[in-house]
Amino acid sequence: MTFSFQEAWARSESVEGWLTREQGEALFEAAGTVPPGYAAVEIGSHHGKSAILIAGNLPEGVSLTAVDPFDDPRWGGGTDSLDAFRRNIAAAGLGERIELFRGLSEDASRSWTGPLVSFLWVDGAHDLGSTLKDFDGWMPHMAPGGLIYVHDAFSAVGTTRAILQRFWGSRSIEYLGCERTLAQFRVRRLSPLGQLSSGLRMLPRLLFFTRMIAIKVSRRRGWHSLERRFMRVDNEPLI
């Protein structure tokens, strides 16, 4: 069973999460590109919002592996979170399309025996060490031409540093673009010109990153009028 984007969004809208509608649509569209015989993997599932959007558009025969230890206090964690995930997935009618790996991304990637991954959605812990483990652990399992989407890119410091360390100037990862803090990459061998072009296209995101940091610092210091001056839309820098 696949949904239209409107149906998938309607089923995910009331689920707690930090995706804009446009980001939800980007995930939905990416899921639709996974060829039969390949896998989709989500790092960080929380209550299932993004899982519903992805699983709702996977072609017949492709399932989503959702990886989350459900024990991180920053997102509530614990059995309440796991129960909410199961409840929301079942309510969306997608229980059959999603396999849960309850554990850390690094353990899931180490023990992965599934098919090559054609869509990897990275939305777990946003510190540098965890994000590097996400990238390094899953890269060997990626299919040529596969998509890697990363949330809180050019917003969270750790995620941004990991992107710059592994993907900026890379010969095998092409930067495709961003939907706000959702950055999109493709696994592809690049010529030196392609490498340069991919790196240059990422540069304007550093200005966006500077603005997100300015918001965070102003908020932490209680400089609210300055914070508002840096903000362009509600809910920055979370979206």
Ligand SMILES: C[S@@+](CC[C@H](N)C(=O)[O-])C[C@H]1O[C@@H](n2cnc3c(N)ncnc32)[C@H](O)[C@@H]1O
């Ligand atoms: C921002 S939430 C995910 C939101 C979800 N993708 C959505 O859009 O609905 C982050 C999740 O990552 C999980 N997490 C934290 N560290 C992780 C890791 N190393 N591997 C997998 N999941 C992790 C947390 O338990 C939390 O549920």
